[in-house]
Each structure stands twice: as C-alpha cells, then as structure tokens.
Amino acid sequence: MLYTLRILMAEGEPMAKDLYFAELYEQYKNLLNPHRRQLVYEYYILDLSLGEIAENGGSTRQSVNDGLKKARAQLLELESALHAAEKYARLSAFGEKLKEENASLYEEFSQLLKD
Helix, strand or coil, X not given: CHHHXXXXXXXXXXXXXXXXXXXXXXXXXXXXXXXXXHHHHHXXXXXXXXXXXXXXXXXXXXXXXXXXXXXXXHXXXXXHHHCHHHHXXXXXXXXXXXXXXXXXXXXXXXXXXXX
C-alpha cells in the first residue's frame, strides 16, 4: 500500500499524499512534539481544514500551515532514516499472502505483529 501511495503521489494524486502522511503519522506520531502531533492528527486524520484547526487552536491559518510543513518534513525524515512505515507495509502484504496460503501460520504471524 505504501509503495502504491508513493507512485500515486509521483503522478500528482493529491489524495494519495494525504493517505501517505496519515500512514507516516501512525508509525511516527510518538516521535512528534505534542503541537505537531495535534496538527497532523487534526489535518490528516480528522480531515479538518487549515481554518478550522486555526480557529480551534486560537492561531492563524499561516501558522497552522507552517507547523504542518515542519511536521511533514520531520515525518519524511523519520521514514527516510528508519523505514518503519515501509517495513510495516511489506509485512502486512506478506501477512495477507500468508493468510491465503496457511491460516494457522497466519494467526501466529498476526500475533507476533501485535506484540
């Protein structure tokens, strides 16, 4: 899924970019400072507009936009260094294949991913 999102992003699909950053957020949210974590959550997960986020936080659209730019850069930097989102996507794809071929082994694999 993550690989597909990167291809769609390269082709200019705006929705793919949103999904990509939502995926990165899920992997790295605990490494963002609380302010950036909140901005990314509200924008990519709750799908609030810049204006809505600014109004809720008592700031300006520009400051929200600047904060999101910094958060996106940090998420991309983290993924570039750690590749956790890419690895998780590959493991999930492998799990789906395993599920089709061997249900009992898939259950064991799923439990390992949860732990």
